[in-house]
Amino acid sequence: DTVMTQSPDSLAVSLGERATINCKSSQSVLGSNNKNYLAWYQQKPGQPPKLLIYWASTRESGVPDRFSGSGSGTDFTLTISSLQAEDVAVYYCQQYYRIPPTFGQGTKVEVK
Amino acid sequence: QVQLMQSGAEVKKPGASVKVSCKASGYTFTSYGIHWVRQAPGQRLEWMGWINSGEGNTMYSQKFQGRVTITGDTSASTAYMELSSLRSEDTAVYYCARGVGSTLYSVSDIWGQGTMVTVSS
Numbered sequence: 001d002t003v004m005t006q007s008p009d010s011l012a013v014s015l016g017e018r019a020t021i022n023c024k025s026s027q028s029v030l031g032s033n034n035k036n037y038l039a040w041y042q043q044k045p046g047q048p049p050k051l052l053i054y055w056a057s058t059r060e061s062g063v064p065d066r067f068s069g070s071g072s073g074t075d076f077t078l079t080i081s082s083l084q085a086e087d088v089a090v091y092y093c094q095q096y097y098r099i100p101p102t103f104g105q106g107t108k109v110e111v112k
Numbered sequence: 113q114v115q116l117m118q119s120g121a122e123v124k125k126p127g128a129s130v131k132v133s134c135k136a137s138g139y140t141f142t143s144y145g146i147h148w149v150r151q152a153p154g155q156r157l158e159w160m161g162w163i164n165s166g167e168g169n170t171m172y173s174q175k176f177q178g179r180v181t182i183t184g185d186t187s188a189s190t191a192y193m194e195l196s197s198l199r200s201e202d203t204a205v206y207y208c209a210r211g212v213g214s215t216l217y218s219v220s221d222i223w224g225q226g227t228m229v230t231v232s233s
Binding site: 050 | 159
């Protein structure tokens, strides 16, 4: 299986500051269509995951533009440009290029 | 609005089976696949399998092969996930999630609320 490793496991950021989460895949998730099969989800306590980003950098409809995704191949980043209180959550990356689809271990984002 | 509504919490004994339902509304059920994902306490999300809701073909994670069966009822816009030979390690929240499009290689844009399955003697 493709192993997804996120770093850090947790981070505390001041309101209005930038938060950066990294995700590394054990195998490339770049398809022959030149798209990276990499998604980011946000999960708040007691709720299901919410899709934020797909194709590594495409924001889902309704997701604030302070969330952005970048990267290619095996290394990816989720950036929250200006942390808001409602962004406190666990964030997961997922590859959907190889079967089975696999998720990172999650990164917990808190307010400093 | 587009939503997936799952059946309620279950408590099962080791060795038993559980069947979780996932009713879709607000969209054409047969135009999208359904993924099943579980989350054990403190663990990462784990993909179990997928069904093409229109054609009925399925794909399962090798980890669950032989124990999981995913089916769909197009007349009821409902997908089902049955897990057999339950053990304590199967205690988890089970989610259904809509796959974007009818392909297996898809992200999940709509999620059910989750179904807690507890396996305990």
